Amino acid sequence: MSSGRLRKEVDEALFAFVDRQRPVLHAISDDLDPLVSALAAFLTGGKRLRPAFCYWGWRGAGGADLPEIVPAAASLELLQAGALVHDDVMDASDTRRGRPAAHRRFESLHESAGWPGAAAVFGTSAAILLGDLCLSWSGQMYEESGLPRAALRRGRPVYDGMRTEVMSGQYLDILEQTRGHGTVESALRVVVFKSAKYTIERPLHLGAALAGARPHVFSSYSAYGLPLGIAFQLRDDVLGVFGDPAVTGKPAGDDLREGKRTVLIALALRAATAAQAEVVRATLGDRELGHAGIEALRSVIVDTGALAACEDMIESYTNEATDALRAAPIQPEAREALASLAVAATARLG
Amino acid sequence: MSSGRLRKEVDEALFAFVDRQRPVLHAISDDLDPLVSALAAFLTGGKRLRPAFCYWGWRGAGGADLPEIVPAAASLELLQAGALVHDDVMDASDTRRGRPAAHRRFESLHESAGWPGAAAVFGTSAAILLGDLCLSWSGQMYEESGLPRAALRRGRPVYDGMRTEVMSGQYLDILEQTRGHGTVESALRVVVFKSAKYTIERPLHLGAALAGARPHVFSSYSAYGLPLGIAFQLRDDVLGVFGDPAVTGKPAGDDLREGKRTVLIALALRAATAAQAEVVRATLGDRELGHAGIEALRSVIVDTGALAACEDMIESYTNEATDALRAAPIQPEAREALASLAVAATARLG
Numbered sequence: 001m002s003s004g005r006l007r008k009e010v011d012e013a014l015f016a017f018v019d020r021q022r023p024v025l026h027a028i029s030d031d032l033d034p035l036v037s038a039l040a041a042f043l044t045g046g047k048r049l050r051p052a053f054c055y056w057g058w059r060g061a062g063g064a065d066l067p068e069i070v071p072a073a074a075s076l077e078l079l080q081a082g083a084l085v086h087d088d089v090m091d092a093s094d095t096r097r098g099r100p101a102a103h104r105r106f107e108s109l110h111e112s113a114g115w116p117g118a119a120a121v122f123g124t125s126a127a128i129l130l131g132d133l134c135l136s137w138s139g140q141m142y143e144e145s146g147l148p149r150a151a152l153r154r155g156r157p158v159y160d161g162m163r164t165e166v167m168s169g170q171y172l173d174i175l176e177q178t179r180g181h182g183t184v185e186s187a188l189r190v191v192v193f194k195s196a197k198y199t200i201e202r203p204l205h206l207g208a209a210l211a212g213a214r215p216h217v218f219s220s221y222s223a224y225g226l227p228l229g230i231a232f233q234l235r236d237d238v239l240g241v242f243g244d245p246a247v248t249g250k251p252a253g254d255d256l257r258e259g260k261r262t263v264l265i266a267l268a269l270r271a272a273t274a275a276q277a278e279v280v281r282a283t284l285g286d287r288e289l290g291h292a293g294i295e296a297l298r299s300v301i302v303d304t305g306a307l308a309a310c311e312d313m314i315e316s317y318t319n320e321a322t323d324a325l326r327a328a329p330i331q332p333e334a335r336e337a338l339a340s341l342a343v344a345a346t347a348r349l350g
Numbered sequence: 351m352s353s354g355r356l357r358k359e360v361d362e363a364l365f366a367f368v369d370r371q372r373p374v375l376h377a378i379s380d381d382l383d384p385l386v387s388a389l390a391a392f393l394t395g396g397k398r399l400r401p402a403f404c405y406w407g408w409r410g411a412g413g414a415d416l417p418e419i420v421p422a423a424a425s426l427e428l429l430q431a432g433a434l435v436h437d438d439v440m441d442a443s444d445t446r447r448g449r450p451a452a453h454r455r456f457e458s459l460h461e462s463a464g465w466p467g468a469a470a471v472f473g474t475s476a477a478i479l480l481g482d483l484c485l486s487w488s489g490q491m492y493e494e495s496g497l498p499r500a501a502l503r504r505g506r507p508v509y510d511g512m513r514t515e516v517m518s519g520q521y522l523d524i525l526e527q528t529r530g531h532g533t534v535e536s537a538l539r540v541v542v543f544k545s546a547k548y549t550i551e552r553p554l555h556l557g558a559a560l561a562g563a564r565p566h567v568f569s570s571y572s573a574y575g576l577p578l579g580i581a582f583q584l585r586d587d588v589l590g591v592f593g594d595p596a597v598t599g600k601p602a603g604d605d606l607r608e609g610k611r612t613v614l615i616a617l618a619l620r621a622a623t624a625a626q627a628e629v630v631r632a633t634l635g636d637r638e639l640g641h642a643g644i645e646a647l648r649s650v651i652v653d654t655g656a657l658a659a660c661e662d663m664i665e666s667y668t669n670e671a672t673d674a675l676r677a678a679p680i681q682p683e684a685r686e687a688l689a690s691l692a693v694a695a696t697a698r699l700g
Contacts, residue, residue, distance in 0.1 A: 021514070028518050028543060031525055035518075086482065090475040110528065117528030125440040125524045128478060129517050132436065135485055136513040143506055149499070156493055163486040164371070167479050168378045168385075174475045175381055178460065178467030193378055 001065060003052065003340065010051045013071040014043055014078070017141045035130055038105050042081055042130075045097040045249070049232075050076035050203045052341060053225070057207025060334030061217050072145035072155070072210065075138045076203055082134030083166060089127050090174065091258055098249035103127035135163075147210060155210045162202035169194030182261040184270060188230070191263060195236075196229025200345075220328035224338065228321035231314045232345040237262040238310055241298060253294035259285025263313075268306035276300045318346050351415060353402065353690065360401045363421040364393055364428070367491045385480055388455050392431055392480075395447040395599070399582075400426035400553045402691060403575070407557025410684030411567050422495035422505070422560065425488045426553055432484030433516060439477050440524065441608055448599035453477035485513075497560060505560045512552035519544030532611040534620060538580070541613060545586075546579025550695075570678035574688065578671035581664045582695040587612040588660055591651060603644035609635020613663075618656035626650045668696050 001009075018040050025032040054073035063069060087093075088101035095101055100108065107123030115122070142159060143152060173190045176182050204221035239248050240255030241264065255262065269280060279300050283293045301307050321342055325335060351359075368390050375382040404423035413419060437443075438451035445451055450458065457473030465472070492509060493502060523540045526532050554571035589598050590605030591614065605612065619630060629650050633643045651657050671692055675685060 024514060025518055028515070029522055029539065031522060032518050035521060082482075086478050090471075090478060115528045116530045121440075122524060122528045126521060128436050128440060128481075129521050129524070131478075131482075132432075132485060133514065133517045135482060136510070136517065139489055140510040143510075149503070153499070160486070160490040160493075164374060164483065165378065167483045167486065168375055168382050171385060171476060171479045172379055172381060174472060174479070178465045178472045180466045189379065 003337065003344075006052060006055055006070075007048050009070045010048045010055075010074040010077065013074040015040065017071065017074075017078075017137070017144075018043065021137065034106070034109055035126070035133065038102055038126075038130055039081065039134065041099065041105070042085065042096070042102055043077065045099075046077065046080075047344075048074075048077060049199060049341070049345060050080055053200050053203035053338075054207040054210075056334045056337045056341070057204035057221060058211045059207070060204075060221075060328070060330035060338065061208045061211035061213035062331060063207065063211035066147070068146040069207075069210065070145075072142055072147050072152075073203075073207065075141035075145065076206070078134050078138035078141055079163065079166075082131040082138065083170070085127050085131035085134060087170070089124055089131070090170075093254075093258065095250060095254075101127075102130055106130075151210045151212070154212060155206050158202060158206045158209045162198060162206070165193050165202065166198040169198065176261050177259065180261065182266050182269075184263060184266040187261060187263040187266040191230055191233045192226070195233035196226050198229075199232060200229035201225035216329060220324065220330065223324035224321045224328060224342075227317040227324070228342050228345060231317035231321065234263055234310055234314045234317070235346045235348070237264045238307065238314075241301060242307070253289065253297075256284060256294055256297050257287055257289045264301060264306055264310050267309050268301045268304045271304040271306060271309075272300065276304060314346055318342060351405075353687065353694075356402060356405055356420075357398050359420045360398045360405075360424040360427065363424040365390065367421065367424075367428075367487070367494075368393065371487065384456070384459055385476070385483065388452055388476075388480055389431065389484065391449065391455070392435065392446070392452055393427065395449075396427065396430075397694075398424075398427060399549060399691070399695060400430055403550050403553035403688075404557040404560075406684045406687045406691070407554035407571060408561045409557070410554075410571075410678070410680035410688065411558045411561035411563035412681060413557065413561035416497070418496040419557075419560070420495075422492055422497050422502075423553070423557070425491035425495065426556070428484050428488035428491055429513065429516075432481040432488065433520070435477050435481035435484060437520070439474055439481070440520075443604075443608065445600060445604075451477075452480055456480075501560045501562070504562060505556050508552060508556045508559045512548060512556070515543050515552065516548040519548060526611050527609065530611065532616045532619075534613060534616040537611060537613040537616040541580055541583045542576070545583035546576050548579075549582060550579035551575035566679060570674065570680065573674035574671045574678060574692075577667040577674070578692050578695060581667035581671065584613060584660055584664045584667070585696045585698070587614045588657065588664075591648060592657070603639065603647075606634060606644055606647050607637055607639045614651060614656055614660050617659050618651045618654045621654040621656060621659075622650065626654060664696055668692060 018036060022036045025036055051073040054076055055069060058069050059065065084096060085102045088096055089103050093101050094104055103123040106126035107119045110119040110122045169190060173194050176186060176190050201222055204225050205218055208217050208221060240260065241253065245252050265284065269277060272280065279296050283289055283297050286293060322339060325338055328335065368386060372386045375386055401423040404426055405419060408419050409415065434446060435452045438446055439453050443451050444454055453473040456476035457469045460469035460472045519540060523544050526536060526540050551572055554575050555568055558567050558571060590610065591603065595602050615634065619627060622630065629646050633639055633647050636643060672689060675688055678685065
């Protein structure tokens, strides 16, 4: 199936699931309607990368083009929604995909209703609960996909492992941010668990497990997925600093204001002069950072050679992934689709 | 099995599961060790009510005394741990079960390590992630319990429904707190979803579903579990205001400082004179509330007749539950155990 068609079917499955939860919550209380609306708004947009890798992981391992694989794969998007809603609370981010973050949305609901309590506290609490619902519903959507029970049973340990890994990776990330002395190596470790495994390798493995693939398919998917996942996150880091807000959906320099300790920043610090390191120290994580500060930081990242080094890493990891893909013992249609996904996930335009 | 024995087996199953996750996380990074330690500390203590109701729900419906029912029932304690860890973040509570709340524990870790970032932000973020891990691990522990697959399949919709209900109930609760105009009826609605269904009715139903019970067992469990769950929460509300800190594990008057809009408070406000209502308005939710303020609020709750009315409700709901239990078509040993649990859950000593 084409990538556009797959994306459309994933969207349909997701919104059909959310629509089935609407009356369930409404029956408890119509006060819960904003939870479902917030989720539906949050799910609009997004690249649906994880469902795509899961679907092609299944097809590559010989899984038939069954309608039931789509909701099983789409359920990963609910897991991702939960992770992002909580991530935005943790980072105190204002926006997500060009729209208000979930906690800001609930904060606005509070303000427009004129309730007496603290709007920010309500926003944060409601977003924590919405994230919890998403995490819970992702497992439910997977189980209700209609795939054969034996397939779901094979996939469950992969799903569980993926959840443990992404939450572990997130913890390592906040640790990295708060310690603030990140090396290139420690930043890369976060990338492996928070992004490479979670975004690409494990969704492929989930598809493979659902299809009952043999071990060498799993190892081929790792050989393709891990380097591609690293390249994908490095691209995301570059876009977070240099990307066009119209494309990224985030204000320019937002990652710099949030003080994210990425591989890109670690590369810059490793090569920085004392004066350049001082620019990073003085500006990175400044919530009020303006245009001039952003430009100064960008210059350090360019002048230290960090941007070029990061682009080299992206190219090298992407090549490693595509080489592994060529050798992978999988179905030709899936190989082709995964090659396209490698390009899409690491393209300069985001 | 005796209640002491069951509690011990639930504890063993829980810590065995947590111990199995320790090397999984350690293999990712030894920086993750504090997550598992925090969970192990958090799980120490607690009444294990939900596992007990699940176990007796199973036995009452004719389920055999298999070892595998224990970890399936104990998994509810991980769901509860996740809910409590997030609840403490939302309420900014300092303590839980007489020890520091999870976010405070991570905050202390940050402070003693002397990391440069903000300790409170780290504490909150780490606790959100720990709660997410608990939610995810609860489902995993359930699936890995070793119960027959057909049983687990029957239980899954109950488990999913319970998760949706408790998160919905929590949302209604924060809404109730922030709106601040709670009626007795709206406060009771929160109690039904956040406590009565989640703590008692659904764990019983889960046990019944696992055992393949017929519909009238489910309805009997509802007839017993819902009123008992309401009585249990009302008792908790009374203890939160009048309880002995040595028993409750929370500082005296903590619920008053947090400004919890309970049924007890709603009863007081419904009967309050203008002067009494003013005392509530001026003191409830004051984080710095001292001994005199707590005593003033307690006096209003007593003098308005709210405490007596609440005790009447507890007695009446408990009687309704025990009447229903007598008529329930379940195994005698389970009936006896559930009768004892009804006493334990609503006793004045907490």
